[in-house]
Amino acid sequence: MTVPAKARVVIIGGGVIGCSVAYHLSKLGWTDIVLLERKRLTSGTTWHAAGLIAQLRATQNMTRLARYSQELYGELEAETGVSTGFRRCGSITVALTEARQEELLRQAGMARAFGVDIESISPTEIAARYPHLNIDDVLSGVYLEKDGQGDPANIALALAKGARQRGARVLENTLVTGVRREGRRITGVDWQQGEDRGHIEAEMVVNCAGMWGREVGQMLGANVPLQACEHFYIVTEAIPGLTQLPVLRVPDECAYYKEDAGKILLGAFEPVAKPWGPIPHDFEFDQLPEDFDHFEPILEQAVNRFPALAEAGIHTFFNGPESFTPDDAYHLGLAPEMDNVWVAAGFNSIGIQSAGGAGMALAQWMDTGEKPFDLGDVDIARMQPFQGNKHYLVERSKETLGLLYADHYPYRQKATARGIRRSPLHNLLLDQGAVMGELAGWERANWFASPDQTPEYQYSWGRQNWFENQAAEHHAVRNGVGMYDMTSFGKIRVEGPDACAFLNRVCGGQMDVAAGKIVYTQFLNSRGGIEADVTVTRLSETAYLIVTPAATRLTDETWLRRSLRDEFAIITDVTSGEAVLAIMGPRARDLLTLVSPDNVSNEAHPFGMARTIEIGMCHARAHRVTYVGELGWELYVPTEFAAHVFEVLLKAGEQVGLKLCGLHMMDSCRIEKAFRHFGHDITCEDHVIDAGLGFAVKTDKPAFTGRDAVLRRKETGPQARMVQFLLNDPQPLLFHAEPILRDGDVVGYLASGNYGHTLGGAVGLGYVPCAGQSAAEVLASSYEIEVAGQRIPATASLRPLYDPKSERVKC
Incomplete structure (x- = not known):
């Protein structure tokens, strides 16, 4: 096929992700689409993926995307005529430890809150659905009837065909060799087909290059931190009597099992992974050298778990590369460094189950210029510049692959690639017993160990070893005085003759205030959703300081830069100063x-x-x-x-x-006061009025982004209300995503949770739908929070349960 001279969008990479982006853009009516694949479609990672398709992810919107993928794959065959091999065989995850059992019980509650059908099942019920399994030490499990599996390569080929049917051009054996750039935009892409070379002018470019995504990102001027790792599985010979089985996951043994045509595919997410690279540019449908010694511990446990494996021959020992990101979440969205470079890469072994939803979400974002819903979990702007460092990625990837099946304890900290970003107080805090956590690369004192205590985390689902330390720090702040390090929070300076007018257009609050005034405000989108939650201090007539959460500093700075029109204002990151x-x-x-x-x-x-x-x-x-x-x-x-x-x-x-305190204390104190936490309680999808933050929006000032949406919501009243909950039983703990039950029915889930040491119980914040209802009607109901399968009565409040009039703050 001839390469065109220009295109509205050029997609680089023909795996399942690139094909999905092309397909979904074409469904939105885009016809001037060109997908360039350096070899043949699916030849990098897609072709050897296991093809597991699950619904449930860690957040509601990631679950939404996974469910969309599943529904799409069920319809693709009829649309395109290409068999996707998709079938709903169900899935079972089993627990071998009490900790994993607690995790599965909490996941089951989360699934119900997200609208996913899930069933907690006993060992006997597991054996009935999976008769080949040794259940001697199995405690329990969960069953998702609508989970399934599919043929990864054919799913990608079906998406590619669907895109072609609507006018997209999908070109194989076409290598991208370079780009042309003007400022923050790519103007075109250089290509090579054999001996032929050429150039395509492009309005937009999408990096779907998979394990080559980091290198392609560097070519495009975008930071795309990911690292290829070796991923192992075996496929047995046919096992007599083996019929269709659910997908089986045994995370305590780092293993998953998939039945296919009377054989078993056994895969592993081992605790210490093997990074791989550099990646040859001629890599095509290739596999890596076998390393049986590395896989053997997994296989030994699997033979005990699935005794039929002992008699089955190994048909295939496969070792293939897959790409992993520093936080096990994929990269999606508009690259912060560029204005027309988009990214969909780094799918951490869940590319097949994610590709449909990720392609849909990115296509809508590209089409409208706004995220269709909250994508903060995967937004490429969450990645810090240093995380593109090759040494960092190699070290971190050794851990992240295994974390997919590790116990997902609350507050679990990464163990690898640590100590990179440090406050100037770092060593002084360590001398005082600080136990560090890590966020966006920052080492931050989360709690302080007592002199007779080992200064390290001991993880569990119950009260961890620092619970009493947090309580002591909490009470010091409530009753005496505490000191903690906030250096990691982002600091962005905006200055210039138009700084006031610019910020008044971007922020919901009034920025034309006296020098020295601190304004709590939000950046809003056109729908009234919250893009950032910040304080803005006017330093002088022409200078302001914006303070942001550490994790969103780059995101917030990028929002500011993209919001600039013709104003004369300079934006500078001064966090390190x-x-x-x-x-x-x-x-x-x-x-x-x-x-x-x-x-x-x-x-x-x-x-x-x-x-x-x-x-x-x-x-x-x-x-x-x-x-x-x-x-x-x-x-x-x-x-x-x-x-x-x-x-x-x-x-x-x-x-x-004076008592030194950590950031765990800060979170427990803020939730007692019902202060919102950006990324959990408030996101771009949450309307500022529903979030209870209308007081921070000044609609009497000149036009600002989101003003019309705020005025409309004030007329209709909130469609949901942020409610604070205090468990009546002081023993259970809340973390996030626990279901909220109103008069016995699940109506939502907690956006965040912590223990309120002053209030005497666990506290959570969550939205309760309330269209057409008054505040009094919302509070007239009875509420429970589901914690690991148990319904716990809770006190609900729309005002902070601690110091509702803020008298202590202003004394």
């Missing part, structure tokens, strides 16, 4: 008075204001604001002075009972 120490609690003012000659009374320094004060022998900008619901200040200090300020505060703190 200042350390931030928060001192919070009723005695915070006493502590500041000991170290500063400046007046920090309520009259001299009211809530919501920032000003420079002396501390020790240097200066700090003191922001009187809080995320824990107490009197307090965040102290912004140039990094070179941070250690001095810390030591001064720590020494003076001996007089007022």
Whole structure:
């Protein structure tokens, strides 16, 4: 087929993801689509995928995408005439330990909240559905009737045919050799077919290059962190009497089983993976050298679990590469570095079950310019620039493959590729017993161990070894004074003569305020959804400081840059320039008075204001604001002075009972106060009015993004309300995604949860649908939260259960 001279979009990569993007763009009416595959379709990873197709993922929207994939594959054959091999054989996951049993019970509750049919089953019921299994040490399991399996290559070929039928061009043996670039846009793609070479002008480019995605990303000017790893499975000879079986997962033994044509495919997600590379550019339908020693421990356990394997011959020992990302979530969306480069890559062994939904979501995003729903879990903008480092990716990938089947304990921290981003206070905090967690590469003190305690996590589904440490830190902030390091939070400076007008257009809050004023606000999209949740401090007539969560700093900066029109405003990431120490609690003012000659009374320094004060022998900008619901200040200090300020505060703190605290404390305090957490409680899909944040939106100012949507929702009233729940039983723990039952029926799930040490029980936040209902009607119902299969009565409130009038904050 002739390569055209120009296209609306060029898709690089002809695996199942690239074919899905082409298919879904064509369904939206795009005809000027060109897909370029360097060899033949499916020849990289797709052709050797296991083809497991499950519905349930870790979040509602990822589940939505997986379910869409399954429904699509069931219809593709009729549409295209290409057999996809899709069949709903069901799936079983079994638990061999009490910890895994707890995880499966919680997953079952989450599934019901997401609308996925799931059944908790006993060992006897497992044996009835999977008679070949040794169930001697099986405790329980879950069964999903509508899960299935399919033929990966034919699914991709069906998608490609569907795209062609609507006018897309799918070109094989066409290598992308380079691009032409103008500023933040790719203007075209250079190609090679044998001895022929040429160029395609392109309005957009999509990187669907799979395990080559990082290198193609570098060509396109985009950071796409992923690493190929070896992935092993065996296929047996035919086993007599073997008929259709559900897909079986035994995560405690790192194994999955798939019956196909009377044979068993046994695959593994071993705890320590084998990174692979560099990847040959002529790699096509190839496999990697066998490594039986690496696979043998999995096989030994499998022979015990599935005794028929002992007598079955091995037909195929397969080792093929698949790509993995630093956080086991795939990459989707518009690359932050570029304005017309899109990404769909790095699918972590779930490419077949994800491809349909991912292609649909990306196509809609490309078509409208807005995400169709919250895709924060997989948005490529979540990746930090350093995560494209090759050494980092190799080290992290050794762990991430195995984490797919590891126990998914709450608060579990990555163990590999650590210590990369450090606060200037890092070693000082370690000396005081800090136990670090990691977020966006930042090492952050999550809790402080006591002198007689091993400073490390001991994971479980119950009260972990730091529960009492968190309680002590929590009570210090509530009753005395605590200090914690917030350096990792993002800091973005916006300055210039049009900074005020620009931010007033982007933010829902009023930005035309006095210098020193701190404004809590959101960036809204056209639907009134929340794209960012930030504080904005006016530093001067022409300069502002935006403080963002650590994980979304790049996302928020990118939103700002793409929102700029003709305003004269400069946007700069200044995160590394200042350390931030928060001192919070009723005695915070006493502590500041000991170290500063400046007046920090309520009259001299009211809530919501920032000003420079002396501390020790240097200066700090003191922001009187809080995320824990107490009197307090965040102290912004140039990094070179941070250690001095810390030591001064720590020494003076001996007089007022200062306690060092971690970020687990911050989360337990904020949830008692019902402060929202971006990415969990509030996302681009959650309307700012429904989230209970209408007070932060000033509709009386000139037009801003989302204003019309806010006014419409104020007229109709909220369609859902964010409700705070306190379990009446003090023992169970809440994390997230636990079902909310209203008068006995599941109506939603918790967006976040933690333990409220002051309130005396676990606390959660979640949305309750309430179209046409008053606040009083919402609260008139009885509520329960399902925790690991048990329904726990809960107190519901629309106002913070802790200090509802915020009297402690403003004292």
